[in-house]
Amino acid sequence: MKTTAAGNAMRILLINQYAGSPNHGMEYRPYCLARQWTSSGHDVNVLAASFSHLRTRNPKVTGIAFQEEVSGIHYGWVRSPSYDGNGLLRAINMLSFPLLLSTYGWGLCRNTKPDMVIVSSPNPFTILPGYLLAKQTGAKLIFEVRDLWPLTLMELAGMSRRHPFISALQWVEDFAYRKANCVVSLLPKAEDYMVSRGMDRRKFVYIPNGCDLEEWDSTASDMPSEHADTFQRLRDQGRFIVVYAGNHGLANALDTLIDAATDLIDTSVTFVLVGKGPEKERLSRRVARQNLSNVVFLPPVLHSSLPKLLAAADACYIGLVYSPIFQYGISPNKLLDYMMAGKPIIHAIEAGNDLVAESMCGISVSPDEPSNISEAVVTLMRMDSGKREAMGRRGREYVEKNHSYEVLSNRFLELVTTTS
Known part of the structure; x- marks a missing residue:
């Protein structure tokens, strides 16, 4: 050695x-x-x-x-x-x-x-x-x-x-x-x-x-054809794509995200939820029951496919149902992945720390108000693409320096x- x-x-x-x-x-x-x-x-x-x-x-x-x-x-x-x-x-x-x-x-x-x-x-x-x-x-x-x-x-x-x-x-x-x-x-x-x-x-x-900076840039692999075809179809339709990639659990505030999707059903926004978890089946049934055509569920992908998957997004979402325990801070992997992808982030978490606000790479909102999420999505959608790109760059630069x-x-x- x-x-x-x-x-x-x-x-x-x-x-x-x-x-x-x-x-x-x-x-x-x-x-x-x-x-x-x-x-x-x-x-x-x-x-x-x-x-x-x-x-x-x-x-x-x-x-x-x-x-x-x-x-x-x-x-x-x-x-x-x-x-x-x-x-x-x-x-x-x-x-x-x-x-x-x-x-x-x-x-x-x-x-x-x-x-x-x-x-x-x-x-x-x-x-x-x-x-x-x-x-x-x-x-x-x-x-x-x-x-x-x-x-x-x-x-x-x-x-x-x-x-x-x-x-x-x-x-x-x-x-x-x-x-x-x-x-x-x-x-x-x-x-x-x-x-x-x-x-x-x-x-x-x-x-x-x-985040492994070298691996993120050098070993990115293509996403599965199901995912690539879905993103291409949405892009061809001129949709503004908001991606959530991660576990589908009670704590991840995905019901609140679907509530926001309900508010935005008549807009050009589509929410793409990628991953698996104990709540995925129930959430899928809810979306089908409400006939929400602007919410799409996709299977999880290997981490090597995340760079290309997130590159296909216009913005990314992360949320956690409020709990007093978050006063001690959080450190979710998916947030760093979003930041490395250079995408603006909708951060629906109330915690002792806030990397999105600290790095100025997105919009932080309350986790229990769907209207706050939908307003943040609309703000990003109407924002000049250059400003969204600058927001995303700040997130990546923050990760490169600190994580x-x-x-x-x-x-x-x-x-x-x-x-x-």
Whole structure:
């Protein structure tokens, strides 16, 4: 291994139950960070569950685990049950991963002896085997917080603080804050909350979501023919195209977007919703029932197809149903994708941070008023195309300066020498 700017080459173990890759689909942050580390001469292992609802394509695993290499990154897939929605099977999937990880992880640890163990919190229970692995090998333990569990379930799903599952999550979260050498948060305003749960304030580091600039520009692939044909048809009809690309869940404020589409049914605006999720079928039925010809649903695409897909849009939409939990900030991947595409953004989110307003790359509106969204769409549609392009350029320039994975990956490496 070669020496890097951060010091000697390291062995890094990254545990993220939902980790994906260009071959599998979302989520991409683990892959993008690992790719940067690998290109700098570090040895990287990613451990993930064999099934994730976020991926476009899940790996086929026989036995307890399966290993493969993706772009020089060692992936270990731990067998886990498939599920649909948020029922019992998903809970089994969530609990089985850290249990099986304890068995599989020990073997991997004996082979690699990591210098740094990063545990990402899509499943906070994985901190337990991660802690044991780090303790056995003397590795630095980094706890990466993507969402605040169990606070998110209490705020968004209305679960009681006294529910046994919530109590278990709270114990695990507090344990992670106490035991980790460093807590990396994707939420810029979460520090005070974490301190209130027992974290030493000196452990807090903000490292937001990022974008692989080189991959975005150099590996863009054509979108599927269904998508290309749809955009071409809309373009031929002279439609102003607003794209939403991402998960179709309750939190994504897509009902409010469809309400806005209802207001704009007699205009030249078409909303194209690309992706999948638990609410997609219901939303499709609603659109059909209301006979909304200005709303089109398309299947998800691989991340490599996003640059060309978003290039076909006139504007992009992102929304989240309001929750007090957003006071701690947000860091959605799709927002960075929109900004990299250089498109003006309709940002229907009320949160502790607002990258759209900060970079002046779109219009921020309240998430619970359809009229605000429809007015923002009309404003962009009537805006001079040169002004829309300038708005989009500001978004891309902001990402290039502040959210490059090359920069963010080096900040992780610095934690090894700067944390106790």
